[in-house]
Amino acid sequence: MVNMFILLAGVIIVLGLILLGVRLMQPESIDDWIKDIIEQGSTEHGFMYNGFVFVEYDNLWHTELQNGGYVYNLHFHYSPAHVDSIPVKGSMAEDLDTSEIYITFDPLEENLSLVVTAAAELNLNLVKGMGVRTIPACLRNETKDEDNACSTRPIITCDDKDKTVLWVRSAETTEILLDDNCAVMQGPNEEVFRAVDRLLYDWYGVIDND
Numbered sequence: 001m002v003n004m005f006i007l008l009a010g011v012i013i014v015l016g017l018i019l020l021g022v023r024l025m026q027p028e029s030i031d032d033w034i035k036d037i038i039e040q041g042s043t044e045h046g047f048m049y050n051g052f053v054f055v056e057y058d059n060l061w062h063t064e065l066q067n068g069g070y071v072y073n074l075h076f077h078y079s080p081a082h083v084d085s086i087p088v089k090g091s092m093a094e095d096l097d098t099s100e101i102y103i104t105f106d107p108l109e110e111n112l113s114l115v116v117t118a119a120a121e122l123n124l125n126l127v128k129g130m131g132v133r134t135i136p137a138c139l140r141n142e143t144k145d146e147d148n149a150c151s152t153r154p155i156i157t158c159d160d161k162d163k164t165v166l167w168v169r170s171a172e173t174t175e176i177l178l179d180d181n182c183a184v185m186q187g188p189n190e191e192v193f194r195a196v197d198r199l200l201y202d203w204y205g206v207i208d209n210d
Contacts, residue, residue, distance in 0.1 A: 030055060049080045052206050065129055065204055074129050076197045077121075080206050083198040088209060090178035098203075101126060101164045102156045104137040107149075111170045111189060118185075118192045119168045125200055139167070158182035166199075168192060176202075 033045040037053050046055040055062045061079040065072045103123055109115045123134045138150035139157055158165055158179060165182040174187035176199055185195035201207040 030057065047079075047081070050206055050208060052080075054079050063206070067129065067131070072129050074125065074204075076125075076200070077193045078197045080197075080201045083194050083201065084207050086174055086176065086195060086198045088176045088178065088198070088202065092178045092183060093180050096181065097164055098130065098132055100133045100135065101166055102135045102137045102154065102160075103166045103168065104139050104156045105168045106139040107143040108140070109170055111192075114189060114192060115168050115170060118196050121193070122166065122168060122185075122196045122200070129200070129204060137165075158184070168196065 033043065033055055034053050036043045037046050037048060037055070041048050045057075046053065046061075048054075052063050052065075056079070061076045063074055063076075065074055103119050105115045105119050119136070123136070126132050126134055135154060137154040137156035139155070141150050141155050143150050156163060156165055158167060158181070161181050163181060167182060167184045169184065169186045170188060170192060171186035172188055174191040174195055176195055177184040177186070183199055185199050186192065187195045198207070202209065
């Protein structure tokens with residue numbers, strides 16, 4: 001079986017190339033689309049959401065985020081309107097250190113490939129949009145492959161209270177569970193991608209939970 005961390009690295013590279021391609025090959029009319037959305041509030045190409053312009057192109061939703069004097073182009077599977085109904089339960093520490101984040105998952109997940117891909121997209125988005133240092137981790141020192149790649153990775157769970165932890169997992173219910181230092185994004189099958197986008201929109205300030 002293919003080493004899951006080789007798979008993770010491959011997913012990150014492919015996603016980076018896809019997003020670069022979207023950036024380079026987007027139609028010249030996209031600026032006109034954005035202008036129309038700002039003027040009209042919504043069009044067939046996108047809509048305004050909480051002050052952000054969202055444009056649908058190439059099966060992704062695109063927006064811009066200003067952070068630290070820089071403008072970042074961000075890309076999501078789902079728009080905020082498609083995920084803002086996902087419940088967010090609990091809360092995280094107010095003094096949470098987000099300069100270094102551990103992204104962990106169970107290497108024995110039944111839907112491992114989906115979870116790995118969702119974790120990779122979460123990683124790519126946080127690095128690009130927030131400039132944080134992300135560290136791939138495992139929930140346990142076991143894997144489905146013979147190489148046991150988790151033996152060379154940090155073993156991180158929500159019980160590691162001195163670390164900021166993001167746990168991506170499969171579950172019957174689509175929701176986000178917050179507990180002090182840890183955020184759990186979960187859902188059945190592809191729903192896990194909606195949960196990941198929901199948390200990102202929260203952190204970027206796109207969705208206002210107040």
